[in-house]
Amino acid sequence: MEAIMDIIGGLLMVGGACFLLFGGLGLIRMPDIYNRIQAGSKTTTLGTLLTLAGAACLQPAWGWKLLLIGIFLIFTNPVSAQVLASTAHRRGAHQSPLTEVDRLAEDREGKA
Amino acid sequence: MVEILIMLAAGITGAAFLLALGRFVLGPSRFDRVVAFDVLTVIAITFIVLAALLENRGIYLDAALVYALLSFLGVIAIARYLEGRF
Numbered sequence: 204m205e206a207i208m209d210i211i212g213g214l215l216m217v218g219g220a221c222f223l224l225f226g227g228l229g230l231i232r233m234p235d236i237y238n239r240i241q242a243g244s245k246t247t248t249l250g251t252l253l254t255l256a257g258a259a260c261l262q263p264a265w266g267w268k269l270l271l272i273g274i275f276l277i278f279t280n281p282v283s284a285q286v287l288a289s290t291a292h293r294r295g296a297h298q299s300p301l302t303e304v305d306r307l308a309e310d311r312e313g314k315a
Numbered sequence: 316m317v318e319i320l321i322m323l324a325a326g327i328t329g330a331a332f333l334l335a336l337g338r339f340v341l342g343p344s345r346f347d348r349v350v351a352f353d354v355l356t357v358i359a360i361t362f363i364v365l366a367a368l369l370e371n372r373g374i375y376l377d378a379a380l381v382y383a384l385l386s387f388l389g390v391i392a393i394a395r396y397l398e399g400r401f
Contacts, residue, residue: 209316213317220323226335226354227330257324261317294346
């Protein structure tokens with residue numbers, strides 16, 4: 204039983220590391236800042252959560268502490284990504300020429 | 316067997332760290348560097364958990380928790396600074 208849990212935990216950790224790798228790849232490949240935020244924050248949240256789940260499978264005694272770190276990441280990662288995106292938009296960061304819809308700019312024009 | 320899987324995960328995570336570091340160095344604008352910094356800190360949390368598993372020391376997880384808190388506060392503070400609020 205313990206051996207099965209060890210294998211499951213190790214595979215979960217390798218999967219989470221693969222998600223982190225895709226996040227780094229998206230960070231390099233994406234054309235502008237908003238796409239990079241999207242690639243960076245989503246994949247790293249899932250990758251780190253999978254790694255924490257794998258660690259909990261390997262060491263069940265650490266479960267509560269790992270759960271605490273996971274909940275903290277779930278709450279803080281989207282907040283920092285959203286604050287960064289809104290700051291970048293307000294300071295007029297470079298947008299990819301492929302951008303077609305910019306609802307935030309339309310909203311601000313409507314209010315002004 | 317498990318050691319090999321953990322080392323494999325650490326290697327893939329190291330590749331991700333290098334890619335994010337490349338964006339941190341290249342980054343044309345300040346915002347790109349802040350995003351790369353955010354990703355680097357989250358990857359570092361994963362590294363700390365892997366190190367805790369390899370060394371079999373649960374106390375490292377406290378360091379990971381404090382690091383997550385500090386990276387969140389750092390990114391928020393830098394974003395507010397770039398916005399020109401203070």
